[in-house]
Amino acid sequence: MSKKEHRSYSAELKASAVKLVLEELKSITQVAEDLSIPVQTLHSWVNKGRQGALSGISTYNPDVVALQTELRQLKKQLALAEMERDIFKKGGRVLCERQPAKYAFMSYYHESYPLSVMARLLGVSVTGYYDWLHRQPSKRQQQHEAALTLITAAHEATRESYGSVRLHQYLLNQGHTLSLHCVRSLRERHDIRCKRHKRFKVTTHSNHQKPVYDNHLKQQFEQVKQANQAWVSDITYVLTEEGWLYVAGVKDVYTKELVGYCQSSRMTTDIVVQALQMAIKRRKPSKGLIVHSDRGSQYCSLAYRQLIEKHECVGSMSAKGNCYDNAPIESFWATLKNELVYHQHYQTRAEAMSDIQSFIEIFYNRMRIQAKLGFRSPAQVFEGCKMVA
Known part of the structure; x- marks a missing residue:
């Protein structure tokens, strides 16, 4: 008879096997089977390990x-x-x-x-x-899931700002033939809601003795029938961890497009001048354009008045303390803050400036459809005006 061969095991293998039993609390039988070690051999190693007599294993301490x-x-x-x-x-x-x-x-x-x-x-x-x-989904379930996917994607693409009617129109504009009832019911069933709006506070500061323009607009916004016929302008502010960021804007009353804007850490005459300069450079309006604002000191400054007169525009200002005379631009500020600013926490002014610029240039002017514009964006309305002209 041939002698039975004895397999040799490394010290590392012995230590690993014993640790699986003593530290991982695995059964000797299971470890022996997993490592192809005789159960009796592993028993012996474990006993030595408990006594600290096995290389690589410290003295066994139950605690x-x-x-x-x-x-x-x-x-x-x-x-x-x-x-x-x-x-x-x-x-x-x-x-x-x-x-x-x-x-x-x-x-x-x-x-x-x-x-x-x-x-x-x-x-x-x-x-x-x-x-x-x-389970094979029914045709109705498949249609339901497809519609929900479209609605969710559209909701995100529009910055969670559209109600059912505008979201439905947005989907139609994208070529998707969903009914308004479908959009409304799926939004309700899946709790797809617009961002919550806060009440927007209007502020005006006109305690100064500077000259003011007469009110040529007189809230006759519906009488404006073409682009570059009347612009409204104003300043708002956005809070950041670095302090206030001031934003001056110029809005076309007819197209509702923000045609000019400027952002700064200081509320000076420069920001209203630069905002108007941007608007004039972009739109190149004919003489006679009404440029309306409130009676804020920046708008009553000599530099601002000279810019208006240089381009043969007609200066116009709200009645003292009457924010409704400047309602279109106040409406834009409310949109900006309710759909963007109130849902952010800006660490720096630069961060806020970048976010606001993207909102204006990419979303508001070019993508955001409005019911009063026939469910078109301001940029689409302006392009239509150019084609007619």
Whole structure:
């Protein structure tokens, strides 16, 4: 008979195997099977490990092992709690939805989180999820999901600022034939809401002795029938961690486009002059254009008046303390703040300036459709005016 061969094991393997038993609390049988080690051999190593007689293993201390075990359990609990927090953060909206919406959420995140954890948090079963996954959706369900996807994408593209009517028109403009009832009902069912608006406060400061223009506009905004017939201008301010950022704007009454603007850390004559200069450079208006503002000291300055007269415009100013005479530009400030500024926390003026410029140039002037413009954007209205001319 041949002698039975004895397999040799490295000190590292012995130490690793014993740690799995003593520190990870795995069974000797399981570890022996996983590492292809005779059970009796592993028993011997474990006994030596407990006595500190095995290379790479310190003297066994039950208290230390218990603390290590507790630490591992706490780490697992913390990891689970963090995972549950992330799931709630991403799936909070579907908690009150029906099961299909919850299953759709699980399907989307199945590679990120265990199904069992998501099912427990959402109050559904894994079995139900698999049944839903393999069930062929009806044609109506497919249409519902497709419509919801379009509505959600449109809601995000319009900065969460459109109600059902404007969102419906936006989708029609994009070539999607959804009914207004469909848009309204899906928004309500899935809690798709506009950003909450705050009341916008109008401020005017006209306590000075500088000369003022007569009011040529007199709130006759509906009488303005073409672009570059009347502009309105004003200053607002935005809070940042660095302090106030002042924004001067010039708006075309007919197209509702913000044709000029300037931003600065100081509320000086320069910002109203530069805003008007931008508008004139962009639009090159004919003489006789009405340039309206309130009676703020910046608008009554010599430099501003000289700019108006140089380009043969007609200066116009609101009645003292009457903000309604300048309503179109006040309306724009309310839009800017309700749809952008009130939902941000700016660390620097530069950050706010960049955000405001993007809102004006990319979204408001070119994308944001308005009911009073026939559900067109200000830029589209201006292009229409050029074609007619």
